[in-house]
Amino acid sequence: MAKETRLEALHRALTEKAGQPVLFGDLVRAVWGDTPPSSPLPALRTLVRRLRQSVDDEIVTDASGYRLVVRLPGPSQLPADLPDFVGRREELAALSSSDERVLAITGPPGIGKTALAVRLAHRIRDRFPDGQLHVDLRGFATGPTVTTTQAVGRFLRALGVPPPEVPPGLDEQVELYRSKLRGRKVLVLLDNATGLSPLVPDVEGCAAIVTSRNELPGQTGLGVLTDGEADVLLDRMKIGGSPDDRAELVRLCAHLPLALRIAGAQLADRHLPDYLADLRGDDRLDALEIEGDAAVRAAFALSYQALPDDARRLFGLLSVHPGADFGPASAAVLGETSTEEGARLLGVLARAGLVQQSGERFALHDLIRLFASEQAGTDGPPALRRLLSFYLATASNAAGVVSPGLTRLDPIPLEVEGREFATADEAGAWLDGKRGTLVAAVQVAPHPFAHRLTDAMRGYLNYAGHRPELGVALESGLASARAAGDRPGQAAMHNGFGHLHWVLGAYPKALESYGEALELTESPVVRATLFNNLGLVRRDLGDLDGALADMEEARRTVPEESALHANVLMNLGTIHGARAELRQAVAHLTKALRRHEEAGAWVRAAVCHENIAVAHIELGEYDEARPHLESAMAGYERYGMADSNKPNLLANLADVADQAGEHDQARAFATEGLELARRFGDVRVEVEALIRLGEAREAAELADRIDYPVGRRKALLEIAVHDRALAAEVLADVRASGDRLLEAKAVLALALASGDHGLALEALELARAREQGVVVRRAEEFLAGSAAPAAPSAQPPANGGSTSS
Structure with a gap:
């Protein structure tokens, strides 16, 4: 028997404890036995990198080791086959034996295109063991179609891409979609398409079945049954x-x-x-x-x-439902009846062949929907308003639980009450299940529902990472508010765009959107919200004077007893921290923490804990920082927000571990933070993690791409300790920007690069004045002759979570 290779030994060790973290030391012993290499962790990282390229399973970096996550079976989204399918023998035989990547089926409505496509897909699915994807694009429906962005987002999630990792741009989404399909054999069924689109996978081994009423290249046209x-x-x-x-x-x-x-x-x-x-x-x-x-x-x-009167009435009203399918609750709202009665009537319609049933969900064929709309008459618009009232009320209730604290539009009287939710999990599950329908509702909703539904959902869509859908909803909501001349509605949509741009690292666009919102609103609360948000963006851009002015304006504008005031205090603390006014930062953050805890705003309290830890790290008070980081993690986990907040937290834990001499642990924290930041699309934290991993040049390039000057300066300081000219250039840039937190570090970097004790004394004085304990220690070590010039400069911790409103 052939001897097991090191790669095989590593895979075996991880597979034996699949789903559990395996300690670095245990993996080293499993691979190298009693004769490990001189640098075992770098060697292990190299081997893990090779293994990731050779197996389908995911290998995750944990704090103290690696964890293998078995790759789940591919998606299986095909609709059920029709048990009474007949005919189409010649077409089915020709399509089944074709080796073309696109199998197009065309013909007039009602001819049986979908039935043939589904039968074909089931016949050839064995050739595509890595999964089958399906979407009804509704290209000829009376309601909103499914856009390419929406469809590719759904496909990416089905292929295992977490929502926050779906890029915002369509070109990037399509490239990621195709990259996920490369090396796989996946069948894609695109029903009711108006033409061929990027959803057709131009990838070796994959194929698409496309149905359309329009002519397509290489089509199989259907005629009526013989x-x-x-x-x-x-x-x-x-x-x-x-x-x-x-x-x-x-x-x-x-x-x-x-x-x-x-x-x-x-x-x-x-x-x-x-x-x-x-x-x-x-x-x-x-x-x-x-x-x-x-x-x-x-x-x-x-x-x-032949239907009874109540079923006839509901049938016509179902035509106004904006989503692809619906359930008894929605039917009950449309028909002004109970959920139980709605379920009964849907059963009547299904038995009459007018409604298609799949489990507990129901749908209308496009032609039947058109016929139903002709029966709705004048009852249609009021029914749609009832449904939109129900969705808006329920989405608002759910959002209040899932993303509390956001400044939203004042509520309006609604015709129908919404569902209430006891827990964030329950509310999130409803939003997850209704996301497609709600976005479709925004696209067809009359004023004022379009922008109000978007405003209710924007926190959930953003924090859950459904950013393509958020972009679609914001565009529709803004267009509706503009057409109605609704200035508060337009301001709310611009605020939503500002937050979206900020999260994606598009800082200039974020400033522009927040500025447009400011011009449109006279509400003191909304203005305070916008100044708060502008301050956060300016902080990340390094404009600390502008950030402080905006945040102080927000504090003056908002009532002191409001939750927003506590939020502003917290963000003000982060700005004072960035200005190297660390004790002042801790004071603001501690006051905000107390206010949030009194109000039971535990997520925001967790953010405060993290930011207090950041200030203590900068002060060199690591023992004080660690319990705040632990409290932050506990708070995030309590409300199911650990994953999205963990990348930033790990960057700060890496700093604490590094300063405690736990260098391997620090690198593990930073590595995991980098992987999670990439997964959740948090580019700013990606820059921070790269710096801590010694990938300063890559971090600087990434910071440049997203126009994140603070991150670029931090990264360049890591390189500057080896390059006197670069160190001088960065110091000049830091001083020109007014970045006081980085100034002492930049002076020390130039001292290290040039061996200049006078500069080291200057750095020491600056750091002592600002109580930057890490820099004080590093400067003293250099002056005492114990620090080598090549040693990396001390980096400021990553700002903790910030809360826009």
């Missing part, structure tokens, strides 16, 4: 009658599968000749034989007329 195929379909549906009556039914339904299925649902308890007499209609027979749509409409009409 007499024989239609006859078989009637048999499958257990439709009796004489051959002549059955032949007439096929003719009156224009040989269309959809019309025949609707007719079949009606004939379950009716006599065929009676049904034919109703369907025949002397004045319509010629039209029915010529136009398929008319045949379908005739079948719809008979099914509709």
Whole structure:
């Protein structure tokens, strides 16, 4: 038997404890036994890097080791196959044997394109063991279509990409989508497309089935069913009658599968000749034989007329529902009835063939939705307002639990009460399940619902990482508010765009959006919110004087007893910290912490704990910093926010461990922080983690790309201790920017690079005046001759979480 390679030994050691962290030391022993290399951790990291490239499973860096996460089976999103599918033998055989990457099926509505596509997908799914993706693009529906951005976002999540890691730009999303498909065999079913799009995977080993009413390259065009195929379909549906009556039914339904299925649902308890007499209609027979749509409409009409009054009313009202599917609760709101009655009526419609049922969810075929909309009449708009009232009320209630503390528009009177939620998990689950429907609702909602729904959802969509959907909702909400001349609504949407740009590192765009919001609002609370948000962006840009002015303006504007005032105090503390006014920072943060704890705002209290720890790290008070970091983590975990806040926290834990001499632990913290920052799309923290890992040049380049000057200066200071000219350049830049927290570090970096004791004395004096304990110690060591010039400069900790409003 061949000897086990080191790579195989590492994989085995991780696999034996899959899902659990395996200590660095245990892995070193498993790979090298009693003869480890001289630098075991770097060697282990190199081996882990190779293993990540050779296996599908994910290998995660934990604080003290590595953890193997078994890759789950690929997505399986195909709709259920029709049990009574008939015909299309030639088309199915040709498509099944094709090796083309795009299998296009085209034809008029009701012809059976989706049925054939689903049957084909199930037939060939074994060729695609890595999964099957599906989306109904609703390209010909009366409501909003599914955009490419929305669809590719759903696909990325199905392929294992966490929502915050989905990039904001469509080009980047498509590239990530294709990169996730490379090396895999995945089938993609795109139903009701208007044409070929980037959703078609141009990737070796993958294929797409596309249905459309429009002509497509290489298409398989469908015609109506033959007499024989239609006859078989009637048999499958257990439709009796004489051959002549059955032949007439096929003719009156224009040989269309959809019309025949609707007719079949009606004939379950009716006599065929009676049904034919109703369907025949002397004045319509010629039209029915010529136009398929008319045949379908005739079948719809008979099914509709056979319904009881309450089911007929609900059927028409369902046409206004904006999402792809709906459940009994939504039906009840539309029909002004109970959820139980809504479920009963949906069952009636499903048995009549007018509603498609899949588990507890229901949907309307595009043609049936169009027919239903004609029946809604003047009851349609009021029903839509009831539904939007329900969604807005429920989304507001859920958002209040999931993302409390955000400044939102004042509530308006609503016709329907919303659901209440006892826990954040319950509220988040509702938002997760309704996300697609809510975004679709924003796109069709009349004023004032579009921007108000967006305002209610924006915190959830942002913090959960659903940023493409947030962009779609903000665009629609802003357009609706503008058309109505609603200035507060426009301001709210610009505020939402500002937060989105800030999180994505697009600082100039964030300033622009917040500035536009300021011009549109006269509300003192909203103005205070916007000055708070502007201050945070200016802080990250290094404009500390501007940041302080904005935050002080926010503090003057907002009432002292409000939750927003405590939030402003907290953010003001981070700005004083960045200005090297550390004791003042701790005082503001401690006061804000007390206010948040009194109000039960535990998430914001956790943010305060983290920022107090940051100030103590800078002061060189590591024993004081550690318990605050632990309290912050406990607070985040308590409310399910640990993952999104953990990257920044790990960067600060790395600083504490490093200064305590726990260098391996510090590197482990920084490595995990980097991986999580990339997963959640937190580019600012990615820069911070790269600096702590010694990847200063990469960090500087990334900071440049996102226009994060503070991060760029921090990174360049790491390099500058080896380069006197660069050190002088960075010092000049730091002083020009007014960055007081970095000034002593920059002076010390130049002293280290040049060996200049006079500069070291200057750095020491600056650091003592500002109580920057780390720099004081480093400067004293240099002056005592114990520090080598090549040693890295002390870096300021990463700012703790900040809260925009």
